[in-house]
Amino acid sequence: MSYAGPEFETPQPRRPRRRPLALSLAVLVPGALLGWLVYEGVSGAADGNGTAAAASPRASAPPTASSTTADDKAPSASLRGKVVVIDPGHNLTNFRHPAEINRKVDIGTNRKECDTTGTSTNSGYAEAKFTLDVAHRLRTLLERQGATVKLTQDGGRPFGPCVDERARIGNKAKADAVVSIHADGAGAGQRGYHVILPGRVHKGIADTRRIAAPSAELGKLIATDFGHATHTRPSNYIGHGTGLDTRTDLGGLNLSKVPKVFIECGNMRDSKDAALLTSKAWRQKAAQGISEGIVRFLRG
Template sequence: MARGASLAVSAALALTACSAAVSGSTDRPDPEVTATQPLPGPEDADEGGTRAPSADEEQPSSDTGEPDGPLSDMTVVIDPGHNGGNAEAGEKISRSVPAGPQEKECDTVGAETGDGYAEHEFTWDFSKRLRDHLEAEGASVILTRDDNESVGPCINERAEIGNEAAADAAISIHADGSSSDVRGFHVIAPGMVDGYTDDIVEPSRQLAEDVRDEFHKGSGHPYSDYLGDEGIDQRTDLGGLNMSDVPKVFLEVGNMRNADDAENIRDKDWRERASGAAANGIARYLSRG
């Protein structure tokens, strides 16, 4: 496969830009959507979505579609949340799309750290690292977007990419934008939505637990102290989950507005370590057969 191709405190939830923005369920204007245009992260010059082709040529298995490794029969779809062009495409991303029993916004701008490191920049970098970890184990990996400068795709299209690939697992990568005094990561699993998530609730819960356990161990981030229960939240309002026909979770790696979480999120070494931990969680789920 080509690689191109709870118990939430209500106040905190309202401030949770990332989740609220994705869900589109809040009545109040999302402060992150109207935030200043995201600035490029100074330490993230890498804009390439792929690694050097010469590396692949020296490993024939990489391009044959039959890579070696424990995950060689597995297809994983990674969805890097948001996109760099969204801030300039308000009308396009605010249009309504199918998101389950109701419609939601196509996509959102996402959160950012206090000093302007944008969520879309983070999710793009983290997702490529996650892809590399999984490909090293032999998995076929598809990203839902090819760069960090374009618009969308819409949340339903992001889910559809996983469906069309008949992915063995799918994961959306995000980082939250809540108030600065709360922190930690959580994994969002789909709740039961009749006619939509019936077929994925159970395996997605297992995927969420495996990703939760490994990410907690490898990233050093604590469980969220403002959303979910021991690092797992269950939601029925996210189009990216409701429209999925394959096991899928969202990983919210931390709160970009919290200084401790943001310090890690901005750190390449942490991103490498934490993406490896997420890959271990996905691999653990896939190894269950």
């Protein structure tokens, strides 16, 4: 702001003294400005306690979704503390041990063979190979959810285990859920999946009264999610279209003290079902469907 008037006349410039002053200012002002910027930068880099502080608003901004890397992604812990036992039906080398697998064991309601060889597709793809493959895929999916997963057999046994031992493995693990994986061997034209539920048994060493209801709930969830994941329909020959079948003649169910079901994923003797069962991509879908049912059951 400039003033004009008697008290504030505009002074005449004195050229000899002005040049040195301008030169001094030209030197001093940038230097002072630089010093101020350095001071602010240093004081802004730490607070009063020497703790590092944000140097700029950009540095202090929270990370955006786009800044998250793959390393930040971790497995879900939704099933942490839950135990799941997967029971891959039969064993690839059962046929080499007929005496052992034909030995009768007590299942409460009666005595039955220790195990069987299982079935196969017409082209020779064995049920035991199918069940172990799906079991491995299912284990991976459940472990990603944080569950502790145990298998009743992992291809390292010469035969079995027997049906009573399969039940004991789940009981000993105090499993929150047990699923026995199978594929059926019915006639051609009989298609679809079904889940076998334990009936109410209280006889001899078998007592399913406590687990019948939760097992039924587990089975219903698996049946629903399996159908959605695989885009297949419930059995057209068992369960009257519900995909559910209740039985009291299976030792693996009768002797279980924890929620347990069997799933027959399809009919290996039907060519259309066999085409699905022998597909790796479809087996992954089968594992996904079973997994989703188990997860829903365990989350309540």
